[in-house]
Amino acid sequence: MDTDGLRIRDARPDERDAIRAITRQAYEQYASIMEPDAWAGLSGAIDAGLEAEGADRIVAERDGRLLGCVALFPPAADAYPGETGPASWPELRLLAVAPEARGQGVGQALVEECARRARRLGASELGLHTSRSMGAAMRMYRRMGFVRAPEHDFQPPGAELVEGYRLPLG
Numbered sequence: 001m002d003t004d005g006l007r008i009r010d011a012r013p014d015e016r017d018a019i020r021a022i023t024r025q026a027y028e029q030y031a032s033i034m035e036p037d038a039w040a041g042l043s044g045a046i047d048a049g050l051e052a053e054g055a056d057r058i059v060a061e062r063d064g065r066l067l068g069c070v071a072l073f074p075p076a077a078d079a080y081p082g083e084t085g086p087a088s089w090p091e092l093r094l095l096a097v098a099p100e101a102r103g104q105g106v107g108q109a110l111v112e113e114c115a116r117r118a119r120r121l122g123a124s125e126l127g128l129h130t131s132r133s134m135g136a137a138m139r140m141y142r143r144m145g146f147v148r149a150p151e152h153d154f155q156p157p158g159a160e161l162v163e164g165y166r167l168p169l170g
Helices: 013-031 036-051 106-120 135-143
Strands: 006-010 056-062 065-073 091-097 125-130 163-168
Touching (some): 013 036, 013 065, 013 091, 065 106, 091 106, 106 135, 125 135
Antiparallel strands (some): 006 056, 056 065, 065 091, 125 163
């Protein structure tokens, strides 16, 4: 997909370090927003998510420069091992936009690509989880049509409530 010079595509294996760097940069702001235990939990979850197998790794680039990334887990994958169990819908995780590229539609384009791929799989909804500290992301998700799914919330020890959201794909 190409939107205004923004190209959305599958990540290449040689981009693993760049994806890690963008993800870390995008999430490091929460170290000063969250309680220390909550940040420690999120930081560990980020590391685990970056190492998780079985997800499509999708990137956004402009002029050959990576600006964002996301992981899309297929239905029945355990996107949050030990927390939610396998789901019957695709689940997006670790949406990350480089700080200097925020406000340019990168995050929305990545989420739209996840929704497109979920539809192609025949899914009736796309899931994600987020927390109250991620206000900008939550506003974008709601604007895009995601609705709260509190029955899919979970709370790791010492961490913020991780809230479930679903996007109906009908």
